[in-house]
Amino acid sequence: MTVSWSIHRRAGHLAGALRLAEDLQRLFAAAEDPEQELVWALRTGFAQTARKAAGAVAWPDVLARLRPDGPP
Amino acid sequence: MDPRAFEDLVFALVRAEHPSAIQLRPPDAGRDTIVPAAGDRRERAWQAKHHTSGIKWSDCEASLKTAVESRDPEEVTFVFPLDLTEGKEEGLKELRGLYAEDKVRVADPWFAATLRETLLANPDIREAHIDRVLSLGEGYAHEMFRRDASLSERWSQQTAAALEGPLAAYGQQERLQDAEQAVDDGDHARASVLYEQIADALTELTPGIADAMALLAARAAAEAGDRPRAGGLYLRVSRSAAARGDSLAEYAAFRASWLLEERERWRSQAATARAAWPELPDGSIEQLIEAFERCLAKGDGDGIAEWADAACEALAAQGDWGRVADIAGRAAEALGPVTEQGPRLEIELERRDALAETGGEFQDAYRQLTLAPVGRSAHGPRIHARWAAALARTGRGPEAAERFRVAADGWQARGGAEDEIAEAVLSEDVVARQYGAGRRLGQPEVVAVSELRGRDITPTVLADRRETAGCGPGLRTAVTRHAAR
Numbered sequence: 046m047t048v049s050w051s052i053h054r055r056a057g058h059l060a061g062a063l064r065l066a067e068d069l070q071r072l073f074a075a076a077e078d079p080e081q082e083l084v085w086a087l088r089t090g091f092a093q094t095a096r097k098a099a100g101a102v103a104w105p106d107v108l109a110r111l112r113p114d115g116p117p
Numbered sequence: 118m119d120p121r122a123f124e125d126l127v128f129a130l131v132r133a134e135h136p137s138a139i140q141l142r143p144p145d146a147g148r149d150t151i152v153p154a155a156g157d158r159r160e161r162a163w164q165a166k167h168h169t170s171g172i173k174w175s176d177c178e179a180s181l182k183t184a185v186e187s188r189d190p191e192e193v194t195f196v197f198p199l200d201l202t203e204g205k206e207e208g209l210k211e212l213r214g215l216y217a218e219d220k221v222r223v224a225d226p227w228f229a230a231t232l233r234e235t236l237l238a239n240p241d242i243r244e245a246h247i248d249r250v251l252s253l254g255e256g257y258a259h260e261m262f263r264r265d266a267s268l269s270e271r272w273s274q275q276t277a278a279a280l281e282g283p284l285a286a287y288g289q290q291e292r293l294q295d296a297e298q299a300v301d302d303g304d305h306a307r308a309s310v311l312y313e314q315i316a317d318a319l320t321e322l323t324p325g326i327a328d329a330m331a332l333l334a335a336r337a338a339a340e341a342g343d344r345p346r347a348g349g350l351y352l353r354v355s356r357s358a359a360a361r362g363d364s365l366a367e368y369a370a371f372r373a374s375w376l377l378e379e380r381e382r383w384r385s386q387a388a389t390a391r392a393a394w395p396e397l398p399d400g401s402i403e404q405l406i407e408a409f410e411r412c413l414a415k416g417d418g419d420g421i422a423e424w425a426d427a428a429c430e431a432l433a434a435q436g437d438w439g440r441v442a443d444i445a446g447r448a449a450e451a452l453g454p455v456t457e458q459g460p461r462l463e464i465e466l467e468r469r470d471a472l473a474e475t476g477g478e479f480q481d482a483y484r485q486l487t488l489a490p491v492g493r494s495a496h497g498p499r500i501h502a503r504w505a506a507a508l509a510r511t512g513r514g515p516e517a518a519e520r521f522r523v524a525a526d527g528w529q530a531r532g533g534a535e536d537e538i539a540e541a542v543l544s545e546d547v548v549a550r551q552y553g554a555g556r557r558l559g560q561p562e563v564v565a566v567s568e569l570r571g572r573d574i575t576p577t578v579l580a581d582r583r584e585t586a587g588c589g590p591g592l593r594t595a596v597t598r599h600a601a602r
């Protein structure tokens with residue numbers, strides 16, 4: 046599925062990439078992997094989910110995922 | 118498509134074969150389209166049944182009885198927009214058992230597959246009843262007409278490839294027989310060359326089969342004791358399969374690692390890493406970067422492009438845009454201007470996205486790329502779509518919507534890639550929902566757009582295949598259910 050997301054991203058498919066990112070976020074939530082859940086929640090723009098996932102991840106790992114200079 | 122439009126479509130298809138056909142409107146005595154009685158033939162009738170969630174035989178039975186009692190047709194054909202499933206066969210048998218065949222014959226129904234085939238044979242009907250309904254426009258229809266000859270040829274080739282076997286359809290059957298004969302004669306070196314020639318001939322037409330042939334070439338080279346050639350062929354397969362996201366990439370890289378000399382083995386390790394990063398990013402990405410640095414140090418242009426492209430893709434998936442910018446920038450400097458699609462173009466696109474993601478100015482860079490020859494080629498629409506996605510990611514809604522529309526128009530003019538039109542339209546819808554700019558789709562439009570399918574193997578097709586492979590329907594259901602709990 047990451048490959049599928051990557052193909053969508055590289056093809057400029059905003060809708061396809063968001064749909065896959067959402068699936069992956071749910072998948073990692075179900076697998077109880079908050080670090081990866083955080084990554085995909087940030088990509089989907091799910092702020093609440095990202096906040097919740099970040100609570101279960103060590104701060105340095107959260108920091109590594111954040112880009113203050115990046116797009117909103 | 119609503120039931121009335123479906124009846125119109127069926128009428129058009131019947132009339133294409135029987136010019137005397139006429140269409141009836143309710144009350145139609147159980148027949149939508151008829152070919153009137155003529156000579157010693159009684160009336161023949163076609164009933165369009167717009168059953169979309171499974172065939173309702175009881176409804177067909179009622180229509181058949183009405184038709185027999187009112188008009189005494191010789192033959193009735195039912196037409197459905199879906200295919201017959203195993204559990205529904207019994208209903209057809211029962212329907213046929215209602216009347217003796219000399220009273221009324223229930224012909225083989227037209228199912229979705231029959232309709233698809235008939236539409237292919239009648240492109241004018243497809244254009245009028247399918248494409249126009251989807252608002253693909255007159256300009257598009259004109260363009261399609263202009264390209265019809267070449268597209269039809271390609272379509273026919275693909276159909277023939279499915280029916281006769283791809284090698285016969287693409288004129289490679291004789292060479293394949295020669296290669297197999299060479300294997301039987303123990304002349305593996307010759308067999309390897311012949312298999313590779315077939316692979317070369319099929320690379321553009323059907324890359325999956327080309328890879329299968331290249332694997333045979335590699336195996337034959339190994340049998341002939343030519344290990345460097347065998348290793349190189351396995352690497353070729355790995356590279357090609359990776360570009361399609363095919364899991365064959367890892368297998369081929371693994372085989373290469375057995376054959377290459379120690380000093381060349383880094384190539385197979387990097388190829389393995391390229392196939393493995395989605396599952397195992399730790400370690401794999403560093404290996405890809407190492408391959409890039411090695412090629413950069415040696416001034417190996419092809420290697421720089423290949424491994425910078427792979428490393429950027431993996432790093433972008435990790436959100437490590439700083440390193441994407443660094444690698445893409447150094448690769449671009451070493452490789453010079455973009456002149457064609459492939460890894461070099463991918464690097465340029467990643468470089469621009471890295472700028473966008475790190476808060477840099479990316480618009481001019483994208484604009485320049487669209488004005489370059491590669492931007493005005495068949496790959497232009499994808500560049501516009503990438504630009505649009507970057508605009509959306511950086512909160513520029515109206516510009517993103519406009520750019521997605523440019524991408525959709527570009528795909529439309531190119532033809533054969535309706536999936537990409539669909540993705541651009543759906544992406545504009547996402548922008549409209551998020552930023553209130555651009556065209557927002559209603560539910561029926563979303564369904565219509567999602568069902569657009571073209572003739573080319575586009576990124577959408579590849580992504581769908583990988584998604585299906587990575588997330589079967591059962592897994593998706595489980596995830597959704599879990600999320601809902």
